[in-house]
Amino acid sequence: MDFYYGLAQIIGVHTLLGLSAYIVLLTGQVSLAQAGFQAIGAYTAAMLTVLAGWALVPALAMSALVGALVACAVGFPALRVRGLILVVATLAFGEGVRLFFFNFDYQVARGGVRVGPLGGEGFRQIRYFPEHGWTTLEVMLFIWAIVVAVMAALWWFDRSRYGAVLRAVGEDELAAQSVGINLTAIKVSAMTVGGAIAGVAGGLFAHYTTHIEHTNFNILVATFALAYPIVGGLASVFGTLAAVVFVQGFLIEGLRFLGDWRNLLFGALIVLSMNLRPHGLLDAPTLARLKRLVGR
């Protein structure tokens, strides 16, 4: 049973990561920096609980705050450029963060062992959950409580004026600007919210894996973060969740019996799903149909 709880933890954290890219994508911006924000959140939360002895919840709040601040700081200069240059700029930022942690040493002796991040070897002994006697089920429930809260918040955003403004910017910048929307404020705010969500995802990730290193936050993770909302569709937050379940649950875990062939099928299925459903698994017409089914 613990296996399924573990899988649910992974799906939960990846959903958060996908949602952090989702809100940025709503404004039409493609950001490959989400893995970088996640790395910052992960190292922040882990250093606070392991080195400073904080409790988990304030540490997670702190990693959300730091993620948001960094995302805001990246947003201003990066959003001067648009479209594909932004893709490359955020990609370079994400890689820069990864390389920073690859070269980052900060170790403190604690109970005869040296703990803390150590360059390429990463950050070991993030033992908050085992030390405080959390079971796998409890960790899973904790992660999912946060996922549900974030999804509810974003779902509510979507129904508010703010969500409409985000989508307006994403659909047509010029039209949005001409009705008096401040493009920079909207894009930077979306980036900031995305950074906060990615920061929390990182903090949770660091604590359930107990060991983080720079390769956990490479380009592949950044493209995955972007892949979830695109494969799932931007019509609603549930698209991201559906894509994470499809990718993590079906493509990665469900196809494990195929052995080596699974990895081959993985890329091919992404290509195929984009060809067959260019607007995502849960696009607007499908969503409307589902709503009718439920409503009846």
Next chain:
Amino acid sequence: MLDLVQSILDGVLFGATYALIGIGFTLVFGVMHKLNLAYAAASVGGAYCGLLVMGLVHGAAPPWAVFLGAFLAGGVIGYLVYLTCFHFIPLTSPLATLMATVGMLLLIDEIIVHVTDGMPRNYPAVFDDVMLQAGEITLRGDLLLVFAVSVVCMAGLLVLLYRTRLGLATRAVSQQPVAAELCGIRVTRVNAATFVITGLLGGIAGALIGASVGTLSPLLTTPLTVKGLIVTVIGGLGSIPGAIVAGLLVGGFENLFQMYRGVTERDLYVMLLLFVFLVFRPGGIFTHGAKRD
């Protein structure tokens, strides 16, 4: 001082391969206004296909045959990428195309890992025992060959773009796709041709990288993708001369910092170089600072 000149020179020579990869990204962007993230993976895949030539004749093939194999295979893979990631996806969903090329990148990577069992393969080197002495400075023969072949490829590309009907059509589509179509240019065919041409270039670039590094491994694809994209942006999206200069610049810069700061920090400085360009020259090397997209 001598070390400094030597390392910059080595870097600039190797940077020619970055320039080739950068040209591939920039050409597809110029013509289709889309990003083909599978390009570096396709290049490495082409280089691996070159090794198949070696297998056919039981390891007795001359290096040029391997290069030719890589060149042709690169073109074929380029066309396949076009077909799977661009042809059938509607123009109105650019995100789907982007994601499909990511899927293709993963697929090509995995095919390589699957076929080679994840082991790096030796690549035939050319002129690796030749050392030219220019005063105190040594020029490695294999790097010089890399540089020379890259220059020939770039020259060939420029001739193709500016002296042939296909090149004229390509430039027309990149400027105004609708107007080009109204003039009777078959846009889809030009797009496909662009992918074949960039694929051919990529195959050569992959083979050159394999030859100068000595081994080929699927681990090359990610750094090559990043470097190629950085070169594309520094050179200015869609600008071929920009990509060439930026490639050489990034190569020299990278090798310089490898010497001073070590291999783990090297790429950090390349990213910083990119941000310097994004802040002061967002349009690339050859445009004025004011123009942005």
